[in-house]
Amino acid sequence: MKRAEHGEAPLNEDFAAPGKARVDPDLLRSLMKKSDMAGGLQLASHLAAIACSGTGLWLTWGSWWGVPLFAAHGMLVNWLYAAQHESSHDTVFRRRWMNEWLGRVTGFILIYPRDHDRWQHLCHHRHTQDPERDSELVFQSGGRFSGWFSLSGLSFWRGLITNLVLHAVTGRKQPRYEYYLNADMERRVVAEARWHLAGYALIATLSVWSGSWAAITMWLAPMMAMSWTHQIQNIIEHAGMPFTNDTWTNTRTVRTNPLMRRLAWQMVYHTAHHTYPGVPFHRLAILHRAIVTVRGEEPVTSTYGEQFARTLGEPFRRPA
Structure with missing residues:
Protein backbone atom coordinates (compact mmCIF):
# COMPACT_ATOMS: atom_id res chain seq x y z
CA MET A 1 0.00 0.00 0.00
CA LYS A 2 1.44 3.36 -0.99
CA ARG A 3 1.48 5.97 1.75
CA ALA A 4 2.25 9.56 0.89
CA GLU A 5 4.80 11.31 3.06
CA HIS A 6 3.85 14.95 2.51
CA GLY A 7 1.47 17.13 4.47
CA GLU A 8 -1.60 16.53 2.35
CA ALA A 9 -1.58 12.74 2.70
CA PRO A 10 -5.16 11.47 2.73
CA LEU A 11 -6.63 9.89 5.83
CA ASN A 12 -8.49 7.34 3.74
CA GLU A 13 -6.02 4.48 3.45
CA ASP A 14 -7.03 0.84 3.88
CA PHE A 15 -5.75 -0.30 7.27
CA ALA A 16 -7.27 -3.78 7.28
CA ALA A 17 -4.68 -6.11 8.80
CA PRO A 18 -2.96 -8.41 6.27
CA GLY A 19 -4.43 -11.88 6.02
CA LYS A 20 -7.79 -10.91 7.50
CA ALA A 21 -11.11 -11.36 5.71
CA ARG A 22 -12.00 -8.23 3.76
CA VAL A 23 -15.21 -6.60 2.61
CA ASP A 24 -16.24 -7.17 -1.01
CA PRO A 25 -14.45 -4.50 -3.14
CA ASP A 26 -17.63 -3.51 -5.00
CA LEU A 27 -19.51 -2.99 -1.74
CA LEU A 28 -16.58 -1.04 -0.32
CA ARG A 29 -16.47 1.26 -3.34
CA SER A 30 -20.18 1.99 -2.96
CA LEU A 31 -19.76 2.68 0.75
CA MET A 32 -16.95 5.16 0.12
CA LYS A 33 -19.20 7.50 -1.87
CA LYS A 34 -19.53 10.88 -0.16
CA SER A 35 -22.80 12.75 0.14
CA ASP A 36 -23.16 16.52 0.54
CA MET A 37 -26.75 15.97 1.65
CA ALA A 38 -25.89 13.45 4.38
CA GLY A 39 -23.00 15.57 5.60
CA GLY A 40 -24.98 18.79 5.42
CA LEU A 41 -27.99 17.40 7.30
CA GLN A 42 -25.80 15.94 10.03
CA LEU A 43 -23.89 19.20 10.46
CA ALA A 44 -27.06 21.30 10.34
CA SER A 45 -28.77 19.18 13.00
CA LEU A 76 -22.98 19.46 22.30
CA VAL A 77 -20.06 21.84 21.76
CA ASN A 78 -17.50 19.20 22.80
CA TRP A 79 -18.98 16.60 20.49
CA LEU A 80 -18.58 19.05 17.62
CA TYR A 81 -15.12 17.50 17.44
CA ALA A 82 -16.81 14.60 15.66
CA ALA A 83 -17.38 16.98 12.76
CA GLN A 84 -13.76 18.13 12.85
CA HIS A 85 -12.55 14.53 12.92
CA GLU A 86 -14.72 13.60 9.96
CA SER A 87 -13.54 16.67 8.05
CA SER A 88 -9.94 15.52 8.56
CA HIS A 89 -10.86 12.44 6.54
CA ASP A 90 -12.48 14.67 3.87
CA THR A 91 -15.69 12.67 4.19
CA VAL A 92 -18.29 15.20 5.39
CA PHE A 93 -18.63 16.78 1.94
CA ARG A 94 -17.57 15.83 -1.56
CA ARG A 95 -15.49 18.99 -2.06
CA ARG A 96 -12.20 19.07 -0.24
CA TRP A 97 -12.25 22.82 0.45
CA MET A 98 -15.57 22.47 2.27
CA ASN A 99 -14.11 19.80 4.52
CA GLU A 100 -11.03 21.94 5.12
CA TRP A 101 -12.98 25.01 6.18
CA LEU A 102 -15.33 23.01 8.35
CA GLY A 103 -12.22 21.72 10.11
CA ARG A 104 -10.80 25.22 10.48
CA VAL A 105 -13.98 26.67 11.97
CA THR A 106 -14.58 23.78 14.37
CA GLY A 107 -10.87 23.77 15.24
CA PHE A 108 -11.08 27.45 16.22
CA ILE A 109 -14.16 26.86 18.36
CA LEU A 110 -12.60 23.85 20.08
CA ILE A 111 -9.13 25.45 20.46
CA TYR A 112 -7.81 22.53 18.44
CA PRO A 113 -6.12 23.88 15.26
CA ARG A 114 -7.16 21.88 12.22
CA ASP A 115 -3.81 21.25 10.51
CA HIS A 116 -2.06 20.06 13.65
CA ASP A 117 -4.99 17.84 14.59
CA ARG A 118 -5.19 16.35 11.09
CA TRP A 119 -1.52 15.42 10.88
CA GLN A 120 -1.50 14.08 14.41
CA HIS A 121 -4.55 11.99 13.55
CA LEU A 122 -2.92 10.65 10.39
CA CYS A 123 0.00 9.48 12.52
CA HIS A 124 -2.47 7.82 14.88
CA HIS A 125 -4.16 5.92 12.05
CA ARG A 126 -0.86 4.76 10.60
CA HIS A 127 0.53 3.62 13.94
CA THR A 128 -2.50 2.74 16.05
CA GLN A 129 -1.49 1.21 19.39
CA ASP A 130 2.20 1.37 18.55
CA PRO A 131 3.62 2.57 21.90
CA GLU A 132 6.57 4.20 20.16
CA ARG A 133 4.75 5.98 17.33
CA ASP A 134 1.01 6.33 18.05
CA SER A 135 0.48 10.06 18.64
CA GLU A 136 -2.84 9.62 20.43
CA LEU A 137 -2.25 6.94 23.05
CA VAL A 138 -4.39 7.91 26.02
CA PHE A 139 -2.43 6.62 29.00
CA GLN A 140 1.07 7.57 27.91
CA SER A 141 2.12 8.76 31.36
CA GLY A 142 1.30 5.43 32.98
CA GLY A 143 0.65 7.17 36.30
CA ARG A 144 -1.73 5.65 38.78
CA PHE A 145 -4.37 8.32 38.27
CA SER A 146 -3.66 9.00 34.60
CA GLY A 147 -7.08 7.65 33.61
CA TRP A 148 -8.87 10.01 35.98
CA PHE A 149 -6.74 12.92 34.77
CA SER A 150 -7.54 12.09 31.15
CA LEU A 151 -11.26 11.58 31.77
CA SER A 152 -11.55 14.91 33.59
CA GLY A 153 -10.25 16.73 30.54
CA LEU A 154 -7.48 18.42 32.54
CA SER A 155 -4.66 16.72 30.65
CA PHE A 156 -6.51 17.32 27.39
CA TRP A 157 -6.83 21.08 27.88
CA ARG A 158 -3.34 21.37 29.30
CA GLY A 159 -1.96 19.71 26.18
CA LEU A 160 -4.01 21.78 23.73
CA ILE A 161 -3.21 25.14 25.30
CA THR A 162 0.46 24.29 25.87
CA ASN A 163 0.87 23.21 22.25
CA LEU A 164 -0.92 26.28 20.93
CA VAL A 165 1.20 28.72 22.95
CA LEU A 166 4.51 26.93 22.34
CA HIS A 167 3.91 26.74 18.59
CA ALA A 168 2.99 30.42 18.41
CA VAL A 169 5.73 31.74 20.71
CA THR A 170 8.71 29.53 19.86
CA GLY A 171 7.89 29.08 16.19
CA ARG A 172 8.84 25.43 16.45
CA LYS A 173 7.34 22.00 17.00
CA GLN A 174 8.07 19.86 20.05
CA PRO A 175 10.52 17.30 18.59
CA ARG A 176 9.90 14.73 21.32
CA TYR A 177 6.16 14.53 20.68
CA GLU A 178 5.65 15.91 17.17
CA TYR A 179 8.07 13.75 15.23
CA TYR A 180 5.41 13.32 12.54
CA LEU A 181 5.65 16.97 11.42
CA ASN A 182 8.08 17.70 8.59
CA ALA A 183 9.48 21.19 7.95
CA ASP A 184 6.56 22.34 5.79
CA MET A 185 4.00 21.01 8.27
CA GLU A 186 5.86 22.73 11.10
CA ARG A 187 5.68 26.11 9.36
CA ARG A 188 1.96 25.70 8.74
CA VAL A 189 1.26 24.58 12.30
CA VAL A 190 3.12 27.62 13.67
CA ALA A 191 1.24 30.01 11.38
CA GLU A 192 -2.05 28.36 12.30
CA ALA A 193 -1.32 28.69 16.03
CA ARG A 194 -0.54 32.39 15.63
CA TRP A 195 -3.77 33.01 13.72
CA HIS A 196 -5.69 31.20 16.44
CA LEU A 197 -4.10 33.23 19.24
CA ALA A 198 -4.76 36.45 17.33
CA GLY A 199 -8.42 35.47 16.98
CA TYR A 200 -8.75 34.62 20.66
CA ALA A 201 -7.03 37.88 21.61
CA LEU A 202 -9.51 39.80 19.44
CA ILE A 203 -12.46 38.07 21.14
CA ALA A 204 -10.97 38.83 24.57
CA THR A 205 -10.42 42.48 23.63
CA LEU A 206 -13.97 42.90 22.33
CA SER A 207 -15.35 41.19 25.44
CA VAL A 208 -13.47 43.56 27.76
CA TRP A 209 -14.37 46.59 25.67
CA SER A 210 -18.07 45.70 25.62
CA GLY A 211 -18.19 44.35 29.17
CA SER A 212 -19.64 41.08 27.87
CA TRP A 213 -19.16 37.69 29.52
CA ALA A 214 -20.80 35.81 26.63
CA ALA A 215 -17.56 34.25 25.38
CA ILE A 216 -17.09 32.65 28.79
CA THR A 217 -20.67 31.76 29.70
CA MET A 218 -21.78 30.59 26.24
CA TRP A 219 -18.53 29.06 25.00
CA LEU A 220 -15.45 28.51 27.17
CA ALA A 221 -17.02 27.61 30.52
CA PRO A 222 -19.51 24.98 29.28
CA MET A 223 -17.02 23.58 26.76
CA MET A 224 -14.27 23.07 29.33
CA ALA A 225 -16.53 21.97 32.18
CA MET A 226 -18.23 19.30 30.09
CA SER A 227 -15.21 18.02 28.18
CA TRP A 228 -15.35 14.77 30.17
CA THR A 229 -18.48 13.82 28.20
CA HIS A 230 -16.36 13.63 25.06
CA GLN A 231 -13.18 12.38 26.71
CA ILE A 232 -14.89 9.07 27.42
CA GLN A 233 -15.11 8.55 23.63
CA ASN A 234 -11.40 9.30 23.24
CA ILE A 235 -10.59 6.80 25.98
CA ILE A 236 -12.94 3.98 25.01
CA GLU A 237 -11.65 3.72 21.44
CA HIS A 238 -8.26 2.17 22.29
CA ALA A 239 -7.53 2.25 26.02
CA GLY A 240 -6.51 -1.15 27.33
CA MET A 241 -6.43 -2.71 23.86
CA PRO A 242 -3.44 -4.83 22.73
CA PHE A 243 -0.41 -3.22 21.11
CA THR A 244 -0.94 -4.85 17.71
CA ASN A 245 -1.31 -3.62 14.13
CA ASP A 246 -4.64 -5.42 13.66
CA THR A 247 -7.59 -3.02 13.74
CA TRP A 248 -9.88 -5.85 14.83
CA THR A 249 -7.96 -6.27 18.08
CA ASN A 250 -6.50 -2.80 18.77
CA THR A 251 -9.74 -0.80 18.44
CA ARG A 252 -12.99 -0.93 20.40
CA THR A 253 -16.56 -0.45 19.14
CA VAL A 254 -19.16 1.24 21.36
CA ARG A 255 -22.63 -0.16 22.07
CA THR A 256 -24.99 2.74 22.72
CA ASN A 257 -28.36 4.28 21.84
CA PRO A 258 -29.34 5.96 18.53
CA LEU A 259 -29.11 9.48 20.01
CA MET A 260 -25.51 8.98 21.09
CA ARG A 261 -24.64 7.38 17.77
CA ARG A 262 -25.89 10.50 16.01
CA LEU A 263 -24.13 12.85 18.44
CA ALA A 264 -20.90 10.93 17.82
CA TRP A 265 -21.36 11.09 14.06
CA GLN A 266 -21.41 7.26 14.08
CA MET A 267 -17.81 7.05 15.38
CA VAL A 268 -19.07 4.46 17.85
CA TYR A 269 -18.37 2.03 14.98
CA HIS A 270 -14.72 2.74 15.58
CA THR A 271 -13.32 -0.65 14.60
CA ALA A 272 -14.94 -0.33 11.18
CA HIS A 273 -13.68 3.24 10.89
CA HIS A 274 -10.08 2.28 11.64
CA THR A 275 -10.22 -0.64 9.22
CA TYR A 276 -11.55 1.45 6.32
CA PRO A 277 -11.08 5.18 7.18
CA GLY A 278 -12.29 6.31 3.76
CA VAL A 279 -15.88 5.27 4.44
CA PRO A 280 -18.01 8.32 5.43
CA PHE A 281 -19.61 8.41 8.86
CA HIS A 282 -23.15 7.91 7.53
CA ARG A 283 -22.21 4.51 6.07
CA LEU A 284 -20.26 3.12 9.01
CA ALA A 285 -23.18 1.09 10.37
CA ILE A 286 -23.46 -0.73 7.04
CA LEU A 287 -19.69 -1.26 6.94
CA HIS A 288 -19.74 -2.61 10.49
CA ARG A 289 -22.39 -5.19 9.60
CA ALA A 290 -20.50 -6.16 6.43
CA ILE A 291 -17.26 -6.77 8.32
CA VAL A 292 -19.06 -8.79 10.99
CA THR A 293 -20.70 -10.91 8.28
CA VAL A 294 -17.37 -11.59 6.57
CA ARG A 295 -15.53 -12.39 9.78
CA GLY A 296 -18.37 -14.20 11.50
CA GLU A 297 -17.79 -12.42 14.81
CA GLU A 298 -18.35 -9.08 16.52
CA PRO A 299 -15.42 -6.77 17.29
CA VAL A 300 -14.47 -5.97 20.88
CA THR A 301 -17.45 -3.94 22.10
CA SER A 302 -18.21 -1.98 25.26
CA THR A 303 -20.60 0.65 26.61
CA TYR A 304 -19.69 4.09 27.90
CA GLY A 305 -20.81 3.03 31.36
CA GLU A 306 -18.47 0.05 31.33
CA GLN A 307 -15.58 2.27 30.26
CA PHE A 308 -16.36 4.78 33.02
CA ALA A 309 -16.17 1.94 35.53
CA ARG A 310 -12.87 0.68 34.11
CA THR A 311 -11.33 4.15 34.12
CA LEU A 312 -12.51 5.09 37.60
CA GLY A 313 -11.37 1.75 38.98
CA GLU A 314 -7.96 1.86 37.29
CA PRO A 315 -5.99 3.26 40.29
CA PHE A 316 -7.28 0.48 42.54
CA ARG A 317 -6.21 -2.28 40.15
CA ARG A 318 -2.66 -1.02 39.83
CA PRO A 319 0.10 -1.79 42.30
CA ALA A 320 1.07 1.10 44.53
Whole structure:
Protein backbone atom coordinates (compact mmCIF):
# COMPACT_ATOMS: atom_id res chain seq x y z
CA MET A 1 0.00 0.00 0.00
CA LYS A 2 1.44 3.36 -0.99
CA ARG A 3 1.48 5.97 1.75
CA ALA A 4 2.25 9.56 0.89
CA GLU A 5 4.80 11.31 3.06
CA HIS A 6 3.85 14.95 2.51
CA GLY A 7 1.47 17.13 4.47
CA GLU A 8 -1.60 16.53 2.35
CA ALA A 9 -1.58 12.74 2.70
CA PRO A 10 -5.16 11.47 2.73
CA LEU A 11 -6.63 9.89 5.83
CA ASN A 12 -8.49 7.34 3.74
CA GLU A 13 -6.02 4.48 3.45
CA ASP A 14 -7.03 0.84 3.88
CA PHE A 15 -5.75 -0.30 7.27
CA ALA A 16 -7.27 -3.78 7.28
CA ALA A 17 -4.68 -6.11 8.80
CA PRO A 18 -2.96 -8.41 6.27
CA GLY A 19 -4.43 -11.88 6.02
CA LYS A 20 -7.79 -10.91 7.50
CA ALA A 21 -11.11 -11.36 5.71
CA ARG A 22 -12.00 -8.23 3.76
CA VAL A 23 -15.21 -6.60 2.61
CA ASP A 24 -16.24 -7.17 -1.01
CA PRO A 25 -14.45 -4.50 -3.14
CA ASP A 26 -17.63 -3.51 -5.00
CA LEU A 27 -19.51 -2.99 -1.74
CA LEU A 28 -16.58 -1.04 -0.32
CA ARG A 29 -16.47 1.26 -3.34
CA SER A 30 -20.18 1.99 -2.96
CA LEU A 31 -19.76 2.68 0.75
CA MET A 32 -16.95 5.16 0.12
CA LYS A 33 -19.20 7.50 -1.87
CA LYS A 34 -19.53 10.88 -0.16
CA SER A 35 -22.80 12.75 0.14
CA ASP A 36 -23.16 16.52 0.54
CA MET A 37 -26.75 15.97 1.65
CA ALA A 38 -25.89 13.45 4.38
CA GLY A 39 -23.00 15.57 5.60
CA GLY A 40 -24.98 18.79 5.42
CA LEU A 41 -27.99 17.40 7.30
CA GLN A 42 -25.80 15.94 10.03
CA LEU A 43 -23.89 19.20 10.46
CA ALA A 44 -27.06 21.30 10.34
CA SER A 45 -28.77 19.18 13.00
CA HIS A 46 -25.73 19.41 15.28
CA LEU A 47 -25.45 23.19 14.87
CA ALA A 48 -29.21 23.59 15.38
CA ALA A 49 -28.99 21.65 18.64
CA ILE A 50 -26.12 23.91 19.78
CA ALA A 51 -28.14 27.00 18.84
CA CYS A 52 -31.15 25.75 20.83
CA SER A 53 -29.12 24.85 23.93
CA GLY A 54 -27.20 28.12 23.71
CA THR A 55 -30.37 30.18 23.41
CA GLY A 56 -31.91 28.33 26.33
CA LEU A 57 -28.78 28.85 28.42
CA TRP A 58 -28.73 32.56 27.61
CA LEU A 59 -32.37 32.98 28.61
CA THR A 60 -32.07 31.00 31.85
CA TRP A 61 -28.60 32.08 33.00
CA GLY A 62 -28.56 32.63 36.74
CA SER A 63 -31.48 30.27 37.44
CA TRP A 64 -31.55 26.56 38.25
CA TRP A 65 -33.05 25.96 34.81
CA GLY A 66 -29.71 27.00 33.41
CA VAL A 67 -27.84 24.09 35.01
CA PRO A 68 -29.09 21.28 32.73
CA LEU A 69 -28.89 23.62 29.74
CA PHE A 70 -25.29 24.47 30.64
CA ALA A 71 -24.48 20.75 30.72
CA ALA A 72 -26.30 20.02 27.46
CA HIS A 73 -24.72 22.98 25.69
CA GLY A 74 -21.23 22.05 26.84
CA MET A 75 -21.73 18.46 25.76
CA LEU A 76 -22.98 19.46 22.30
CA VAL A 77 -20.06 21.84 21.76
CA ASN A 78 -17.50 19.20 22.80
CA TRP A 79 -18.98 16.60 20.49
CA LEU A 80 -18.58 19.05 17.62
CA TYR A 81 -15.12 17.50 17.44
CA ALA A 82 -16.81 14.60 15.66
CA ALA A 83 -17.38 16.98 12.76
CA GLN A 84 -13.76 18.13 12.85
CA HIS A 85 -12.55 14.53 12.92
CA GLU A 86 -14.72 13.60 9.96
CA SER A 87 -13.54 16.67 8.05
CA SER A 88 -9.94 15.52 8.56
CA HIS A 89 -10.86 12.44 6.54
CA ASP A 90 -12.48 14.67 3.87
CA THR A 91 -15.69 12.67 4.19
CA VAL A 92 -18.29 15.20 5.39
CA PHE A 93 -18.63 16.78 1.94
CA ARG A 94 -17.57 15.83 -1.56
CA ARG A 95 -15.49 18.99 -2.06
CA ARG A 96 -12.20 19.07 -0.24
CA TRP A 97 -12.25 22.82 0.45
CA MET A 98 -15.57 22.47 2.27
CA ASN A 99 -14.11 19.80 4.52
CA GLU A 100 -11.03 21.94 5.12
CA TRP A 101 -12.98 25.01 6.18
CA LEU A 102 -15.33 23.01 8.35
CA GLY A 103 -12.22 21.72 10.11
CA ARG A 104 -10.80 25.22 10.48
CA VAL A 105 -13.98 26.67 11.97
CA THR A 106 -14.58 23.78 14.37
CA GLY A 107 -10.87 23.77 15.24
CA PHE A 108 -11.08 27.45 16.22
CA ILE A 109 -14.16 26.86 18.36
CA LEU A 110 -12.60 23.85 20.08
CA ILE A 111 -9.13 25.45 20.46
CA TYR A 112 -7.81 22.53 18.44
CA PRO A 113 -6.12 23.88 15.26
CA ARG A 114 -7.16 21.88 12.22
CA ASP A 115 -3.81 21.25 10.51
CA HIS A 116 -2.06 20.06 13.65
CA ASP A 117 -4.99 17.84 14.59
CA ARG A 118 -5.19 16.35 11.09
CA TRP A 119 -1.52 15.42 10.88
CA GLN A 120 -1.50 14.08 14.41
CA HIS A 121 -4.55 11.99 13.55
CA LEU A 122 -2.92 10.65 10.39
CA CYS A 123 0.00 9.48 12.52
CA HIS A 124 -2.47 7.82 14.88
CA HIS A 125 -4.16 5.92 12.05
CA ARG A 126 -0.86 4.76 10.60
CA HIS A 127 0.53 3.62 13.94
CA THR A 128 -2.50 2.74 16.05
CA GLN A 129 -1.49 1.21 19.39
CA ASP A 130 2.20 1.37 18.55
CA PRO A 131 3.62 2.57 21.90
CA GLU A 132 6.57 4.20 20.16
CA ARG A 133 4.75 5.98 17.33
CA ASP A 134 1.01 6.33 18.05
CA SER A 135 0.48 10.06 18.64
CA GLU A 136 -2.84 9.62 20.43
CA LEU A 137 -2.25 6.94 23.05
CA VAL A 138 -4.39 7.91 26.02
CA PHE A 139 -2.43 6.62 29.00
CA GLN A 140 1.07 7.57 27.91
CA SER A 141 2.12 8.76 31.36
CA GLY A 142 1.30 5.43 32.98
CA GLY A 143 0.65 7.17 36.30
CA ARG A 144 -1.73 5.65 38.78
CA PHE A 145 -4.37 8.32 38.27
CA SER A 146 -3.66 9.00 34.60
CA GLY A 147 -7.08 7.65 33.61
CA TRP A 148 -8.87 10.01 35.98
CA PHE A 149 -6.74 12.92 34.77
CA SER A 150 -7.54 12.09 31.15
CA LEU A 151 -11.26 11.58 31.77
CA SER A 152 -11.55 14.91 33.59
CA GLY A 153 -10.25 16.73 30.54
CA LEU A 154 -7.48 18.42 32.54
CA SER A 155 -4.66 16.72 30.65
CA PHE A 156 -6.51 17.32 27.39
CA TRP A 157 -6.83 21.08 27.88
CA ARG A 158 -3.34 21.37 29.30
CA GLY A 159 -1.96 19.71 26.18
CA LEU A 160 -4.01 21.78 23.73
CA ILE A 161 -3.21 25.14 25.30
CA THR A 162 0.46 24.29 25.87
CA ASN A 163 0.87 23.21 22.25
CA LEU A 164 -0.92 26.28 20.93
CA VAL A 165 1.20 28.72 22.95
CA LEU A 166 4.51 26.93 22.34
CA HIS A 167 3.91 26.74 18.59
CA ALA A 168 2.99 30.42 18.41
CA VAL A 169 5.73 31.74 20.71
CA THR A 170 8.71 29.53 19.86
CA GLY A 171 7.89 29.08 16.19
CA ARG A 172 8.84 25.43 16.45
CA LYS A 173 7.34 22.00 17.00
CA GLN A 174 8.07 19.86 20.05
CA PRO A 175 10.52 17.30 18.59
CA ARG A 176 9.90 14.73 21.32
CA TYR A 177 6.16 14.53 20.68
CA GLU A 178 5.65 15.91 17.17
CA TYR A 179 8.07 13.75 15.23
CA TYR A 180 5.41 13.32 12.54
CA LEU A 181 5.65 16.97 11.42
CA ASN A 182 8.08 17.70 8.59
CA ALA A 183 9.48 21.19 7.95
CA ASP A 184 6.56 22.34 5.79
CA MET A 185 4.00 21.01 8.27
CA GLU A 186 5.86 22.73 11.10
CA ARG A 187 5.68 26.11 9.36
CA ARG A 188 1.96 25.70 8.74
CA VAL A 189 1.26 24.58 12.30
CA VAL A 190 3.12 27.62 13.67
CA ALA A 191 1.24 30.01 11.38
CA GLU A 192 -2.05 28.36 12.30
CA ALA A 193 -1.32 28.69 16.03
CA ARG A 194 -0.54 32.39 15.63
CA TRP A 195 -3.77 33.01 13.72
CA HIS A 196 -5.69 31.20 16.44
CA LEU A 197 -4.10 33.23 19.24
CA ALA A 198 -4.76 36.45 17.33
CA GLY A 199 -8.42 35.47 16.98
CA TYR A 200 -8.75 34.62 20.66
CA ALA A 201 -7.03 37.88 21.61
CA LEU A 202 -9.51 39.80 19.44
CA ILE A 203 -12.46 38.07 21.14
CA ALA A 204 -10.97 38.83 24.57
CA THR A 205 -10.42 42.48 23.63
CA LEU A 206 -13.97 42.90 22.33
CA SER A 207 -15.35 41.19 25.44
CA VAL A 208 -13.47 43.56 27.76
CA TRP A 209 -14.37 46.59 25.67
CA SER A 210 -18.07 45.70 25.62
CA GLY A 211 -18.19 44.35 29.17
CA SER A 212 -19.64 41.08 27.87
CA TRP A 213 -19.16 37.69 29.52
CA ALA A 214 -20.80 35.81 26.63
CA ALA A 215 -17.56 34.25 25.38
CA ILE A 216 -17.09 32.65 28.79
CA THR A 217 -20.67 31.76 29.70
CA MET A 218 -21.78 30.59 26.24
CA TRP A 219 -18.53 29.06 25.00
CA LEU A 220 -15.45 28.51 27.17
CA ALA A 221 -17.02 27.61 30.52
CA PRO A 222 -19.51 24.98 29.28
CA MET A 223 -17.02 23.58 26.76
CA MET A 224 -14.27 23.07 29.33
CA ALA A 225 -16.53 21.97 32.18
CA MET A 226 -18.23 19.30 30.09
CA SER A 227 -15.21 18.02 28.18
CA TRP A 228 -15.35 14.77 30.17
CA THR A 229 -18.48 13.82 28.20
CA HIS A 230 -16.36 13.63 25.06
CA GLN A 231 -13.18 12.38 26.71
CA ILE A 232 -14.89 9.07 27.42
CA GLN A 233 -15.11 8.55 23.63
CA ASN A 234 -11.40 9.30 23.24
CA ILE A 235 -10.59 6.80 25.98
CA ILE A 236 -12.94 3.98 25.01
CA GLU A 237 -11.65 3.72 21.44
CA HIS A 238 -8.26 2.17 22.29
CA ALA A 239 -7.53 2.25 26.02
CA GLY A 240 -6.51 -1.15 27.33
CA MET A 241 -6.43 -2.71 23.86
CA PRO A 242 -3.44 -4.83 22.73
CA PHE A 243 -0.41 -3.22 21.11
CA THR A 244 -0.94 -4.85 17.71
CA ASN A 245 -1.31 -3.62 14.13
CA ASP A 246 -4.64 -5.42 13.66
CA THR A 247 -7.59 -3.02 13.74
CA TRP A 248 -9.88 -5.85 14.83
CA THR A 249 -7.96 -6.27 18.08
CA ASN A 250 -6.50 -2.80 18.77
CA THR A 251 -9.74 -0.80 18.44
CA ARG A 252 -12.99 -0.93 20.40
CA THR A 253 -16.56 -0.45 19.14
CA VAL A 254 -19.16 1.24 21.36
CA ARG A 255 -22.63 -0.16 22.07
CA THR A 256 -24.99 2.74 22.72
CA ASN A 257 -28.36 4.28 21.84
CA PRO A 258 -29.34 5.96 18.53
CA LEU A 259 -29.11 9.48 20.01
CA MET A 260 -25.51 8.98 21.09
CA ARG A 261 -24.64 7.38 17.77
CA ARG A 262 -25.89 10.50 16.01
CA LEU A 263 -24.13 12.85 18.44
CA ALA A 264 -20.90 10.93 17.82
CA TRP A 265 -21.36 11.09 14.06
CA GLN A 266 -21.41 7.26 14.08
CA MET A 267 -17.81 7.05 15.38
CA VAL A 268 -19.07 4.46 17.85
CA TYR A 269 -18.37 2.03 14.98
CA HIS A 270 -14.72 2.74 15.58
CA THR A 271 -13.32 -0.65 14.60
CA ALA A 272 -14.94 -0.33 11.18
CA HIS A 273 -13.68 3.24 10.89
CA HIS A 274 -10.08 2.28 11.64
CA THR A 275 -10.22 -0.64 9.22
CA TYR A 276 -11.55 1.45 6.32
CA PRO A 277 -11.08 5.18 7.18
CA GLY A 278 -12.29 6.31 3.76
CA VAL A 279 -15.88 5.27 4.44
CA PRO A 280 -18.01 8.32 5.43
CA PHE A 281 -19.61 8.41 8.86
CA HIS A 282 -23.15 7.91 7.53
CA ARG A 283 -22.21 4.51 6.07
CA LEU A 284 -20.26 3.12 9.01
CA ALA A 285 -23.18 1.09 10.37
CA ILE A 286 -23.46 -0.73 7.04
CA LEU A 287 -19.69 -1.26 6.94
CA HIS A 288 -19.74 -2.61 10.49
CA ARG A 289 -22.39 -5.19 9.60
CA ALA A 290 -20.50 -6.16 6.43
CA ILE A 291 -17.26 -6.77 8.32
CA VAL A 292 -19.06 -8.79 10.99
CA THR A 293 -20.70 -10.91 8.28
CA VAL A 294 -17.37 -11.59 6.57
CA ARG A 295 -15.53 -12.39 9.78
CA GLY A 296 -18.37 -14.20 11.50
CA GLU A 297 -17.79 -12.42 14.81
CA GLU A 298 -18.35 -9.08 16.52
CA PRO A 299 -15.42 -6.77 17.29
CA VAL A 300 -14.47 -5.97 20.88
CA THR A 301 -17.45 -3.94 22.10
CA SER A 302 -18.21 -1.98 25.26
CA THR A 303 -20.60 0.65 26.61
CA TYR A 304 -19.69 4.09 27.90
CA GLY A 305 -20.81 3.03 31.36
CA GLU A 306 -18.47 0.05 31.33
CA GLN A 307 -15.58 2.27 30.26
CA PHE A 308 -16.36 4.78 33.02
CA ALA A 309 -16.17 1.94 35.53
CA ARG A 310 -12.87 0.68 34.11
CA THR A 311 -11.33 4.15 34.12
CA LEU A 312 -12.51 5.09 37.60
CA GLY A 313 -11.37 1.75 38.98
CA GLU A 314 -7.96 1.86 37.29
CA PRO A 315 -5.99 3.26 40.29
CA PHE A 316 -7.28 0.48 42.54
CA ARG A 317 -6.21 -2.28 40.15
CA ARG A 318 -2.66 -1.02 39.83
CA PRO A 319 0.10 -1.79 42.30
CA ALA A 320 1.07 1.10 44.53
